[in-house]
Amino acid sequence: AKSWILTKLFDGVPKDSDFKLEVEELPEPKDGEVLLESVYLSVDPYMRAFCSFRMKEGDRMIGTQVSKVIQSKNPAFPVGIHVLSNFGWRTHAVSDGTGLTPIMPDWPQDVSLSLALGAIGMPGLTALYGIEEVLGLQEGETLLVNAAAGAVGLVVGQIAKIKGCKVVGSTGSDAKVAYLKELGFDEAFNYKTVASLDEALRKASPDGYDCLFENVGGYFSTVALQHMKNFGRIAVCGSISVYNDSTPQTGPYPHLTMIFKQLKMEGFMQGRWQHKHPESLKRLMAWFKEGKLQCREHITKGFEKMPAAFIGMLQGENIGKAIIAV
Ligand code: NDP
Incomplete structure (x- = not known):
């Protein structure tokens, strides 16, 4: 089995030299255990954000994957089935079944299982809960979303369109802007090249925004x-x-704006609504099958390229969900 080890805690933007590829012999599965093989792995921003306080040098990189059972001494997980697992950046692992989640029942044969890590998985659920549980977005409202061409952002914009809203997306390249327009975003702009973010936000919606789906923070948030x-x-x-800042930012603090505009701001993590996951995944899958939800992915082939794919995602190389196909 191969794994990626964090050799150095990230300082600023992660570098290739922060990672080391290790090879280990795995034991044969015992009674009750299975041997899993990663098929698709996910690289996500939380891996950068969590690194500083949840990991130490020498730890295996954290992360989830779609894996296949290739040996089984556990009748609950027969050979050949696919599961969602959480054993980090590894090609193989032995598991007693704890923490393994079967892929949604009735997953259509013609739909790639990689979507279970993206639009019909954690990022898609994040988009749905942010819109429905946190924002309570209503038909006819105007929504602003940043990192709009990423895994979460693309689903946010498309669900908001399904709900009959005006959607404005901010993203980091002209190709991404073109893609957002193709998807039906009403307005989209490249935050890296606009002369003034303030002006771009005003132009995209002169009447302002009812809702902001905030993925970016920092300066963008202050202006938005x-x-x-x-x-x-x-x-x-x-x-x-x-996430790449070595020292936390201080201010400017938004309190006055929040008071005068009487705004409501709520942080959330998608796991809060875990009890709704099965039903929510069905809804996402239904939208996908009806052609209302495009599930674009940015696939990197080869386990050896995981650090490059991770660094590339943090720097905006991806349109849609960043995935590694082993
Ligand atoms: P994405 O697929 O959106 O990939 C990250 C994107 O962030 C890049 O493609 C890049 O796009 C953009 N980006 C990178 N640096 C900057 C920057 N300095 N300013 C603005 N944009 C930047 O990732 P996800 O969709 O997986 O995640 C999006 C956000 O959602 C993240 O903040 C993540 O932490 C959060 N998240 C939260 C969850 C929760 O439960 N609360 C769950 C999942 C994700 P661009 O070209 O536009 O710059």
């Missing part, structure tokens, strides 16, 4: 709050613009 309508709602999902 000024464009919220009175009583606007903000779902704080992520803050990717600060």
